[in-house]
Amino acid sequence: xxxxxxxxxxxxxxxxxxxxxxxxxxxxxxxxxxxxxxxxxxxxxxxxxxxxxxxxxxxxxxxxxxxxxxxxxxxxxxxxxxxxxxxxxxxxxxxxxxxxxxxxxxxxxxxxxxxxxxxxxxxxxxxxxxxxxxxxxxxxxxxxxxxxxxxxxxxxxxxxxxxxxxxxxxxxxxxxxxxxxxxxxxxxxxxxxxxxxxxxxxxxxxxxxxxxxxxxxxxxxxxxxxxxxxxxxxxxxxxxxxxxxxxxxxxxxxxxxxxxxxxxxxxxxxxxxxxxxxxxxxxxxxxxxxxxxxxxxxxxxxxxxxxxxxxxxxxxxxxxxxxxxxxxxxxxxxxxxxxxxxxxxxxxxxxxxxxxxxxxxxxxxxxxxxxxxxxxxxxxxxxxxxxxxxxxxxxxxxxxxxxxxxxxxxxxxxxxxxxxxxxxxxxxxxxxxxxxxxxxxx
Numbered sequence: 001x002x003x004x005x006x007x008x009x010x011x012x013x014x015x016x017x018x019x020x021x022x023x024x025x026x027x028x029x030x031x032x033x034x035x036x037x038x039x040x041x042x043x044x045x046x047x048x049x050x051x052x053x054x055x056x057x058x059x060x061x062x063x064x065x066x067x068x069x070x071x072x073x074x075x076x077x078x079x080x081x082x083x084x085x086x087x088x089x090x091x092x093x094x095x096x097x098x099x100x101x102x103x104x105x106x107x108x109x110x111x112x113x114x115x116x117x118x119x120x121x122x123x124x125x126x127x128x129x130x131x132x133x134x135x136x137x138x139x140x141x142x143x144x145x146x147x148x149x150x151x152x153x154x155x156x157x158x159x160x161x162x163x164x165x166x167x168x169x170x171x172x173x174x175x176x177x178x179x180x181x182x183x184x185x186x187x188x189x190x191x192x193x194x195x196x197x198x199x200x201x202x203x204x205x206x207x208x209x210x211x212x213x214x215x216x217x218x219x220x221x222x223x224x225x226x227x228x229x230x231x232x233x234x235x236x237x238x239x240x241x242x243x244x245x246x247x248x249x250x251x252x253x254x255x256x257x258x259x260x261x262x263x264x265x266x267x268x269x270x271x272x273x274x275x276x277x278x279x280x281x282x283x284x285x286x287x288x289x290x291x292x293x294x295x296x297x298x299x300x301x302x303x304x305x306x307x308x309x310x311x312x313x314x315x316x317x318x319x320x321x322x323x324x325x326x327x328x329x330x331x332x333x334x335x336x337x338x339x340x341x342x343x344x345x346x347x348x349x350x351x352x353x354x355x356x357x358x359x360x361x362x363x364x365x366x367x368x369x370x371x372x373x374x375x376x377x378x379x380x381x382x383x384x385x386x387x388x389x390x391x392x393x394x395x396x397x398x399x400x401x402x403x404x405x406x407x408x409x410x411x412x413x414x415x416x417x418x419x420x421x422x423x424x425x426x427x428x429x430x431x432x433x434x435x436x437x438x439x440x441x442x
Contacts, residue, residue, distance in 0.1 A: 064105040064223060064341040071101040077336035081329040084322045085313035088222040091330040094230050094296060094303040098339035100330055102222065105341070108204050109309050111220035112284030113148065113171045114292045115212035117228040118205065118220075120167065120238050122196040123183045129237065131160040131182070139178045142186065144213040147173035150249060150259060162250055168241040169261045170249075171284065176211040186210070201345030202227045214288040222307040227343050229281040229294040229305055242280030242296075265295055265320050272320045275327065279303070283319070291319035297327050304330045 063070045071080045080101060081091075088104040099105070137154045150172030152158065158178070166175030180189040190207050197205045202224035208215035232238040245267050248256040261267050263283045268274035277297040284292045290310035297304055306326040311318035 061341065064099065064102055067104055069101065069103045070105070070340040072338040072340055073333065074336050074338070078329060078332045081325055084308075084311075084325055085318065086222075086308045086311045086322055088307075088309040089322070089326060090222040090226045090305070090307045091326045092226050092230070092305045092343055093334065093339075094233060094305050097230065097343035099223075099226075099341040099343060100304075100334060100337050100339060101326075102340060105223040106204050106221050107309075108206075108219040108221055110214060110218060110286065110289035111205075111212055111225060111309075112214075112286040112289035112292045113212040114225050114282050114284040114294050114307075115205075115207070115210070115218075115220060116167055116171065116176065116284075117225060117232050117282050117294060118193050118197060118202075118207070119176060119180075119189070119210045119212075120164070120241075121200075121228055121232045121235070122193045123179055123189065124164070124235055124237055126192075127160055127179065127182055129160060132157055133160065133163070133178060133182055135178055139181050140174055141177075143173050143177055144209070144211075147211070147213060148262075149174045151251070151257070152178055153252065156250065156252070158250060164237065164241050165244065165247045165259065166249060168280075168282070169244060169247060170259045171262055171282075173211040173213060180210055197224065197228075199345070200227050200231055201343075212284055212286070212289075214286045222309050223341075223343075225292075225294050225309075226305050226307045229296060229307070230343055232281065233279075233296060233303075239280070242282060263293070263295070264317065265293075265323060270317065272317050273324075275324055281305075293319045293323050295323045295327065297331075299331055302331065302334060304334070306330065 069080055073080070084103070086103070088107045088109060090099060090102045090105050092099045134157050135152055135154050140152065140154060143149075148171045150166030150170035152163070152166065152172065152174040160179070160182070163175045163179050166172040167179070177186075180186050183189050183192070189210050193207045193210055194205075197203075197207070202220075204219065204221035205224045206217055206219050208218035212218075232242070242263075243266070244261060246258060246260045249259045251257050260269070263280065264270055264272035265275045266278050266280065275295070275297055277299045279296050279298055281294045281296050283294075292307075292309050294305065294307045297306075304327055306323045308319050308323045308326065311322050313322075315321070
């Protein structure tokens with residue numbers, strides 16, 4: 001009893017103080033003391049030629065810039081595509097923009113006539129669909145030697161739709177020349193195409209000749225070409241033309257002649273089996289570029305894009321058969337892989353003043369960044385590929401506390417109240433002890 005009475009006053013103060021501090025600490029979110037990891041720290045194990053990782057989180061944006069094959073498969077997913085000899089390739093979901101797998105996606109290579117996808121995305125909306133044009137000799141000046149041609153003739157009048165069929169079906173550089181002239185000229189079209197590429201987030205492309213003709217310095221990438229094809233399929237005229245198998249083209253006088261799409265996966269020409277569900281987009285070939293192809297196919301509610309650049313196997317029709325392999329793999333693997341990147345252009349940063357104001361306002365402002373003009377959330381649904389991709393861009397900078405600034409004032413107030421209560425308890429305890437006689441040892 002005597003020992004208890006001696007220890008009680010000695011421990012009462014520290015216990016009360018500890019209780020107050022504990023009350024303060026329990027109110028602080030765990031995230032205050034734990035820095036949020038950035039998207040760049042969520043890396044995936046990579047081998048020299050291929051990356052195959054368990055789908056455990058959002059994709060590292062740098063994956064598509066790494067050499068070799070990149071794929072993030074869950075258990076039960078089909079093996080990464082094999083037997084594809086192309087220097088660069090991409091498989092992506094056209095609706096979501098999710099890149100399912102890729103090899104050397106950003107490698108700069110000559111695109112050949114697949115660059116006409118960017119030409120069409122840029123120029124189609126700028127020329128009225130009902131326009132007609134009287135072709136002159138000047139319109140056809142500058143066409144490169146050995147160019148593919150549809151047969152545009154000076155002195156003839158053409159509907160703009162006929163010229164576009166000449167671009168998409170026959171890959172006619174003569175039709176490209178005429179349309180570029182209608183669009184303000186060759187140089188102006190180059191500038192517009194370059195601007196459109198940057199707008200779409202395609203940073204590997206350098207346009208020198210809008211028709212894709214080999215020119216020094218002209219390059220693109222499997223990633224960029226896939227971006228252009230995806231953007232094009234959103235334009236009704238582009239989607240219609242690239243899916244057209246054959247058509248009649250105006251000849252001299254009132255005559256016409258037949259033209260056929262050069263995309264053999266679409267037509268089944270030269271022994272290439274037509275691909276089920278194929279809806280375009282564009283093939284190309286030059287001596288410098290080799291064979292190139294962007295193909296799109298739809299099955300059910302899923303549309304996939306496969307881009308193949310310069311197969312090295314030497315096999316006949318390799319560009320088509322390798323695109324077939326990639327599309328087959330993509331349709332089988334799409335439900336069981338986590339994207340390795342996105343075709344979506346990066347979101348522009350908030351203006352500095354707006355960002356500072358949102359930071360001051362705390363959680364409400366930060367939540368509003370993902371809402372539309374009327375306050376409706378535009379964040380992708382949880383569990384979708386877009387949601388995984390978006391998560392990689394929502395991480396806070398390293399070292400920054402993720403505790404909302406709006407919680408700071410209540411936390412400080414409650415903590416101060418706890419400390420004040422502890423201090424009052426100690427003062428009253430000390431006063432009580434002074435009024436009582438000191439304990440005597442017996």
